[in-house]
Amino acid sequence: MAKSFRDVLKSDKFVITSExxxxxxxxxxxxxxxxxxxxxxVDAINVTDHQSSVMRFPSxxxxxxxxxxxxxxxxxxTCRDRNQMALQSDLLFAYARGVRNVLCLTGDSIVxxxxxxxxxxxxxxxxxxxxxxxxxxxxxxLGGNELDGGVEFCAGAIVTPEADPLEPQLIKFExxxxxxxxxxxxxxxxxxxxFAKFMEYARQFDVKVLAGxxxxxxxRMAKFMTENVPGIFVPQSLIDELAxxxxxxxxxxxxxxxxRMIATLKDEGICxxxxxxxxxxxxxxxxxxxxxxxxxxH
Numbered sequence: 234m235a236k237s238f239r240d241v242l243k244s245d246k247f248v249i250t251s252e253x254x255x256x257x258x259x260x261x262x263x264x265x266x267x268x269x270x271x272x273x274x275v276d277a278i279n280v281t282d283h284q285s286s287v288m289r290f291p292s293x294x295x296x297x298x299x300x301x302x303x304x305x306x307x308x309x310x311t312c313r314d315r316n317q318m319a320l321q322s323d324l325l326f327a328y329a330r331g332v333r334n335v336l337c338l339t340g341d342s343i344v345x346x347x348x349x350x351x352x353x354x355x356x357x358x359x360x361x362x363x364x365x366x367x368x369x370x371x372x373x374x375l376g377g378n379e380l381d382g383g384v385e386f387c388a389g390a391i392v393t394p395e396a397d398p399l400e401p402q403l404i405k406f407e408x409x410x411x412x413x414x415x416x417x418x419x420x421x422x423x424x425x426x427x428f429a430k431f432m433e434y435a436r437q438f439d440v441k442v443l444a445g446x447x448x449x450x451x452x453r454m455a456k457f458m459t460e461n462v463p464g465i466f467v468p469q470s471l472i473d474e475l476a477x478x479x480x481x482x483x484x485x486x487x488x489x490x491x492x493r494m495i496a497t498l499k500d501e502g503i504c505x506x507x508x509x510x511x512x513x514x515x516x517x518x519x520x521x522x523x524x525x526x527x528x529x530x531h
Contacts, residue, residue, distance in 0.1 A: 235305040238277040238334045239387040242416055242441045247499045248506025249527070250307065250418070250443060251518050252279035255290035264295060265302075267515040272304035274519050279336060279418075279508070282309040286346025293323060296332045307389075308332050311340030316356045317365065317375050324369060328384040335386045336418065337362040337409075359390050360405070363412035389416035391445075393464035394431040395424060402464075403434065410438045418508045421447035421458070423467045425494060429503050441505040444498055448511045448521065449487040452476035488517055492524020499525070 241248055251274075253267045271278050280295035296306035308327055310320065324335070337359045343351050357365070365375060366388045372380050390409040396402045406417065417435070422428045422444050435442050447465075449455045452475040455467040471490060478486035495507050511518050522528070 235272070235303060236276070237387075238305050238307065239415070241276045241305075242387070242505075246276075246506075247527075248441065248443055249275045249509070249522065250277045250279060250506070251275045251509040251511065251515065252281060252309075253295060253515055254281045254284055254513070255292070255295045257287070257289050259290070261290070261298070264290070265298060268299055268302050268304065270516050271518060272299070272302050274522065275509070276506075277305040277307050277334060279307045279309055282311045282338065282340070283314060283346070284341075286313065286341045286343050286348070288346070288348055293327055293332070296327065297330055300331050305334070306332055307334040307336050309336045309338060310362065311338045312355055312357050312359065312362055313340030313343065314354055316354055320357075320362065321365065321369065321374055324366065324384060324386070325380075328386070333386060334389075335366065336389050336391070337366070337414075338391060360408045360412045363388055363390060363409060363414055367413040387415055388413055389418060390414045391418050391420060393420040394422055394428050395420070395466050396464040397466075399431075406435070407438070410440050414440055416441045416443060416505075418443045419445040421445045421462075421465050421510070423465075423471060423494070425497055425503070429501075432503055435504075443506040443508045444504045446491050446494060446507050446509050446521075448491050448509070448514060448517070449475060450514070451483045451487075484514075484517070488520050489524055491521045492526075495521070495525035495527070499527070 251271050255264055278299050280292040282292040283289055292309045296308045299306035339358045343353045366386050369384050372383050392406045393402050417440055452472050455472045455475055458465045459467045475483055475486055498504055509518055
């Protein structure tokens with residue numbers, strides 16, 4: 234069985250997590266295959282929760298399969314789709330089934346997804362969800378009612394270190410730590426010098442920070458992300474490096490870049506670990522770690 238994620242965070246090791254995106258339907262073959270690849274490679278596996286507001290198989294369902302395979306799941310939970318009663322109910326169910334880690338997210342707006350007529354809920358944000366987890370751990374729900382059987386979660390949240398302006402993100406970061414975040418996953422970072430400056434600020438707080446590494450598979454993808462995804466900036470030098478890769482070798486170059494970044498983060502002690510987002514190419518996560526000179530959690 235995998236070591237608990239909280240114990241991993243408390244250790245001195247460089248923490249490695251990754252994530253899977255559940256299918257849009259009940260064909261779980263690809264998801265289960267990716268779990269098999271990652272389970273002995275990373276310390277914990279995130280399962281996305283209707284990422285980009287696209288309806289999919291639920292995060293909690295994916296987490297239960299990860300548990301069945303002997304690995305450590307991190308349930309992503311957004312505030313977009315459920316009111317406070319439903320969020321608390323899902324936390325109770327998750328805990329009862331052995332899921333002990335939760336990443337609290339506010340969530341993307343419905344308008345960016347595939348169910349544009351659905352209703353945004355957003356009854357609370359990620360900081361309030363973190364406080365909800367901690368209140369439930371104290372034995373009471375948000376209505377002030379005593380729980381018959383409590384919960385205990387290793388809870389985390391996200392931050393965007395390359396946002397411009399950065400100040401609102403720093404305020405949110407502090408709020409999330411104050412609300413009880415034990416770990417912070419960042420959105421994708423590529424400018425390591427800029428990220429190191431953010432970490433100088435983050436080191437003031439008692440929280441583990443995992444740098445988000447999104448695998449770049451082409452120069453076109455890198456350019457698109459820089460121009461269209463808020464809070465992500467891919468330096469021109471990396472775009473040029475991908476563009477210069479021989480035909481058919483862009484993915485290999487992207488793996489090399491990701492591995493190089495992870496090695497720098499680890500060797501220079503910039504942060505506490507990484508969260509690798511391969512987005513549909515989870516099978517190459519072991520190759521990314523090999524490029525970083527890391528043999529996975531074992």
